[in-house]
Amino acid sequence: MEIIRVEGVAKSYGKHQVHKDLTLSIERGECFTLLGPSGCGKTVLLRLIAGFEVPDAGRVLINDTVVSDPAQGINITPDRRGLGVVFQDYAVWPHMTVFDNVGYPLKIAKRPQNELKDRVMETIELVGMSGLERRLPSELSGGQQQRVALARALVANPSVMLLDEPLTNLDANLREEMRFEIKELQRKLNITVLYVTHDQEIALAISDRLAIMDEEGKIRQTGNPWEIFERPADSFVFNFMGIANFVPVRRDGEAYLVGNGEQLIPWEPPQGDAPKWVAGFRPSDVRVARQGTGLRGTIKRANFLGAMMDYLIEVDGAHLRTNIETHAAISKGLMFKEGEICVISFRDLLWFNAESLTEVAKQ
Numbered sequence: 001m002e003i004i005r006v007e008g009v010a011k012s013y014g015k016h017q018v019h020k021d022l023t024l025s026i027e028r029g030e031c032f033t034l035l036g037p038s039g040c041g042k043t044v045l046l047r048l049i050a051g052f053e054v055p056d057a058g059r060v061l062i063n064d065t066v067v068s069d070p071a072q073g074i075n076i077t078p079d080r081r082g083l084g085v086v087f088q089d090y091a092v093w094p095h096m097t098v099f100d101n102v103g104y105p106l107k108i109a110k111r112p113q114n115e116l117k118d119r120v121m122e123t124i125e126l127v128g129m130s131g132l133e134r135r136l137p138s139e140l141s142g143g144q145q146q147r148v149a150l151a152r153a154l155v156a157n158p159s160v161m162l163l164d165e166p167l168t169n170l171d172a173n174l175r176e177e178m179r180f181e182i183k184e185l186q187r188k189l190n191i192t193v194l195y196v197t198h199d200q201e202i203a204l205a206i207s208d209r210l211a212i213m214d215e216e217g218k219i220r221q222t223g224n225p226w227e228i229f230e231r232p233a234d235s236f237v238f239n240f241m242g243i244a245n246f247v248p249v250r251r252d253g254e255a256y257l258v259g260n261g262e263q264l265i266p267w268e269p270p271q272g273d274a275p276k277w278v279a280g281f282r283p284s285d286v287r288v289a290r291q292g293t294g295l296r297g298t299i300k301r302a303n304f305l306g307a308m309m310d311y312l313i314e315v316d317g318a319h320l321r322t323n324i325e326t327h328a329a330i331s332k333g334l335m336f337k338e339g340e341i342c343v344i345s346f347r348d349l350l351w352f353n354a355e356s357l358t359e360v361a362k363q
């Protein structure tokens with residue numbers, strides 16, 4: 001059952017149209033991520049849902065209640081939408097203790113003192129901050145401050161949490177730890193989370209479902225992490241979810257050749273009659289060997305990245321990237337040097353129509 005519904009929403013700032021006719025549904029109890037490049041309108045959408053912005057057209061519903069509908073003159077204020085919000089720039093208040101920061105939403109809601117105290121202590125414990133109630137934010141680490149912001153968003157028992165890139169300012173280790181904690185909290189409290197980020201890894205790690213938004217604010221695909229990664233709806237999604245190789249192919253009778261060369265691509269050819277095709281594959285979907293069947297190429301660049309070896313390979317004028325675990329490369333004799341000859345084959349490959357580079361040709 002859906003808990004948030006955005007229906008045909010449009011939003012412009014002056015001449016700049018950020019959203020036009022955007023529709024999106026979020027199910028009760030799921031962790032839903034909105035993933036898209038910087039500036040595509042993710043924060044604007046969250047602010048529209050939270051009630052900090054009013055749409056020019058369309059409606060927003062929360063729990064089947066219309067909370068924004070300019071056509072009807074409806075605009076419920078943020079504090080009456082039952083949402084917990086952690087915005088990137090919505091930091092904790094520096095002059096207030098942890099206790100006062102977390103208790104603030106209950107204080108302005110004029111909740112009785114006893115209830116406020118119990119609930120604040122309970123929420124502080126929930127985010128693992130017990131014992132630090134009297135500290136000021138300046139006496140906390142970045143991760144602890146982020147926990148305070150989370151606690152403040154959770155204290156009023158919201159049915160939905162809106163999180164806007166809450167981990168951006170944390171270092172890599174802390175980011176990973178916090179993303180597991182957010183997921184744990186969501187499961188434990190059985191609440192709905194709408195998470196906004198441009199970080200693919202976080203999105204794949206925490207989401208039940210995710211939506212991929214392009215630069216124009218258009219949603220290209222909605223699905224679970226597996227569907228988004230393995231069954232991208234188009235080349236934008238495919239490319240956005242990791243480095244992708246797009247290699248033009250030449251059709252010659254039944255043969256499909258790379259670039260201008262004479263080598264057959266060792267993969268089922270595309271069906272359909274697009275005038276030109278492009279083969280799309282991720283570096284991890286390329287197998288590299290010293291001999292055997294496959295496409296012959298030349299190692300143009302060999303980069304040691306610690307756990308991985310990253311190779312740039314030229315095949316008949318086309319350049320493609322592949323990577324292999326360093327341990328595997330050593331044990332299998334695949335530590336290539338620049339200029340060496342290699343043979344490549346594929347674990348997975350998708351055909352794209354070269355004209356638009358948007359539609360995946362179904363195999």
Ligand SMILES: Nc1ncnc2c1ncn2[C@@H]1O[C@H](COP(=O)(O)OP(=O)(O)OP(=O)(O)O)[C@@H](O)[C@H]1O
Pocket residue numbers: 013018036037038039040041042043044045197198
């Ligand atoms: N109050 C505003 N006035 C004018 N333009 C705005 C306003 N808020 C957002 N925009 C513009 O709307 C576009 C979308 O901004 P938004 O903050 O939603 O992007 P985002 O996808 O969240 O990006 P990021 O991942 O970098 O945070 C941007 O071009 C931004 O400049």
